[in-house]
Amino acid sequence: xxxxxYPLRIPEGIVDLAKFRSMEEHVDQSTALxxxxxxxxxxxxxxxxxxxxxxxxxxxxxxxLSVQGVYTLAEKxxxxxxxxxxxxxxxxxxxxxxxGN
Amino acid sequence: MKQTYLNQTVxxxxxxxxxxxxxxxxxKLAKSGLLNKLPQLAxxxxxxxxxxxxxxxxxxxxxxDAYTIDALIHSGKIEVTSIKVNIIxxxxxxGEISSLELYKKLKADAxxxxxxxxxNLLNQEKCEYIIPADIIVVLAKNKKVAKEEAIKSLNKIRxxxxxxxxxxxLKRLGGE
Numbered sequence: 001x002x003x004x005x006y007p008l009r010i011p012e013g014i015v016d017l018a019k020f021r022s023m024e025e026h027v028d029q030s031t032a033l034x035x036x037x038x039x040x041x042x043x044x045x046x047x048x049x050x051x052x053x054x055x056x057x058x059x060x061x062x063x064x065l066s067v068q069g070v071y072t073l074a075e076k077x078x079x080x081x082x083x084x085x086x087x088x089x090x091x092x093x094x095x096x097x098x099x100g101n
Numbered sequence: 102m103k104q105t106y107l108n109q110t111v112x113x114x115x116x117x118x119x120x121x122x123x124x125x126x127x128x129k130l131a132k133s134g135l136l137n138k139l140p141q142l143a144x145x146x147x148x149x150x151x152x153x154x155x156x157x158x159x160x161x162x163x164x165x166d167a168y169t170i171d172a173l174i175h176s177g178k179i180e181v182t183s184i185k186v187n188i189i190x191x192x193x194x195x196g197e198i199s200s201l202e203l204y205k206k207l208k209a210d211a212x213x214x215x216x217x218x219x220x221n222l223l224n225q226e227k228c229e230y231i232i233p234a235d236i237i238v239v240l241a242k243n244k245k246v247a248k249e250e251a252i253k254s255l256n257k258i259r260x261x262x263x264x265x266x267x268x269x270x271l272k273r274l275g276g277e
Contacts, residue, residue, distance in 0.1 A: 055125075057124055057154055058194045068162065080264060081263075082217065083266055087232065
């Protein structure tokens with residue numbers, strides 16, 4: 001995944017958390033900060049999928065995951081992603097029309 | 102004699118349907134174990150972009166369903182088509198947009214997807230779609246799979262679909 005420099009002021013608590021994580025995970029502090037940022041992004045994106053704001057394919061693209069990886073992530077967060085009952089009703093009409101259901 | 106002729110006509114008509122699968126629909130049906138039954142109902146098409154998202158990227162991470170899909174493509178049961186994408190939509194991937202373009206180009210009968218955002222777009226565009234759980238129901242109702250097998254397949258994707266959608270499909274399959 002491509003990276004770019006970005007100037008940012010971070011709350012001291014988050015810096016302390018990154019220090020803690022760097023010790024726990026045996027990574028440098030910058031990596032720990034990036035990991036924390038990524039964890040937050042994952043949760044945010046899964047919620048966007050659930051609300052129907054972005055697609056699973058787009059989420060995979062943004063998180064540099066496969067589509068299957070997004071399903072795993074959603075399961076990890078305990079979130080069921082997929083069509084709504086209203087969309088299922090429309091789907092059933094199509095299924096009847098085209099497939100003789 | 103008349104009944105046989107009618108049956109043949111129905112089978113012929115059903116087989117001629119064209120379906121475009123998005124990466125989400127493709128993977129969920131592969132995970133259910135029933136993707137190989139779908140070509141008995143309709144001609145199955147995917148875009149090159151969906152192939153990249155579902156198969157190439159899936160194989161990089163060694164997902165079994167990616168290999169299942171690839172095998173069906175190599176056996177000619179699913180056709181991959183290259184298509185130019187003209188629309189840009191920041192909340193959708195190239196796979197989803199190309200699926201919509203392919204649906205329009207082929208004048209297909211439906212798109213298979215379970216992606217809420219993508220289905221919203223299909224509603225706006227007045228496109229027909231079927232979700233994977235309903236495909237499982239349709240396969241069972243058309244006797245392409247036994248009811249028990251259909252329920253097992255639905256259970257395999259239970260964690261990947263919404264509970265109310267799962268329960269609705271289960272009820273139509275005659276499950277509890």
